[in-house]
Amino acid sequence: MEKNSKRRLEKTSARNVVRIAAGKKSVVLGVTGSIAAYKSAELTSLLVKQGHEVFVVMTQDATEFISPLTLQTLSKNPVTTSFYDEKENWRPGHIDLADRANLLLIAPGTAHIIAELAHGLAGHPLAAIALATRAPILIAPAMNGKMWQHPATEENVEKLKARGIEFIGPEEGMLACGYEGLGRLWKVDDIAFRAEFLLTRHDKLIA
Numbered sequence: 719m720e721k722n723s724k725r726r727l728e729k730t731s732a733r734n735v736v737r738i739a740a741g742k743k744s745v746v747l748g749v750t751g752s753i754a755a756y757k758s759a760e761l762t763s764l765l766v767k768q769g770h771e772v773f774v775v776m777t778q779d780a781t782e783f784i785s786p787l788t789l790q791t792l793s794k795n796p797v798t799t800s801f802y803d804e805k806e807n808w809r810p811g812h813i814d815l816a817d818r819a820n821l822l823l824i825a826p827g828t829a830h831i832i833a834e835l836a837h838g839l840a841g842h843p844l845a846a847i848a849l850a851t852r853a854p855i856l857i858a859p860a861m862n863g864k865m866w867q868h869p870a871t872e873e874n875v876e877k878l879k880a881r882g883i884e885f886i887g888p889e890e891g892m893l894a895c896g897y898e899g900l901g902r903l904w905k906v907d908d909i910a911f912r913a914e915f916l917l918t919r920h921d922k923l924i925a
């Protein structure tokens with residue numbers, strides 16, 4: 719490993735632990751089962767280019783839309799898809815990610831994950847991380863317009879907003895389901911820009 723490398727691997731009795739250099743932020747990027755999941759590849763690249771350590775956590779449904787291998791390669795970190803991915807560490811991987819996150823960004827966020835979070839469910843790593851982390855949470859929803867405007871979804875979104883979770887989008891346009899309406903994932907550049915803002919603001923709050 720290069721001497722001046724920003725990332726330093728430190729050997730512990732349990733395993734290699736990645737130490738994040740000062741100033742470098744950890745973004746946990748949650749990807750869920752939307753047709754817009756392919757856009758998480760570009761989002762991952764943008765966040766990495768912005769100088770962040772990106773840890774992707776996918777729901778099982780998300781893996782039907784984009785391969786974990788793609789996101790692993792772009793993020794240069796292992797991708798979590800199950801509670802049982804982490805076998806080496808004594809500490810559950812999802813708690814480790816929840817603690818090290820400076821931001822939990824869920825993009826795209828389905829109606830399903832929004833409902834799970836609103837109800838405090840923890841049936842898979844992404845939902846559990848959302849409960850365990852104290853980092854800011856930003857959700858970029860993507861779904862059919864009728865799903866987004868259903869009272870159940872609206873109620874869930876309001877609940878989450880009241881808990882301090884921020885939403886970006888969705889935007890209006892042609893949807894993959896064939897309808898036109900409010901439900902498209904917000905532009906990934908703007909999502910990455912908002913993520914940057916929240917990471918910086920979080921810094922100032924704890925300084």
Ligand SMILES: Cc1cc2nc3c(=O)[nH]c(=O)nc-3n(C[C@H](O)[C@H](O)[C@H](O)COP(=O)(O)O)c2cc1C
Nearest residue numbers: 750751752753777779780828829830831860861862
């Ligand atoms: C082709 C296809 C596209 C889908 N797109 C969306 C979507 O954009 N938004 C959404 O909320 N659900 C969408 N769904 C339904 C979700 O995949 C489904 O609700 C799933 O249970 C979500 O699980 P997850 O939130 O754990 O990833 C889609 C399903 C299919 C088969």
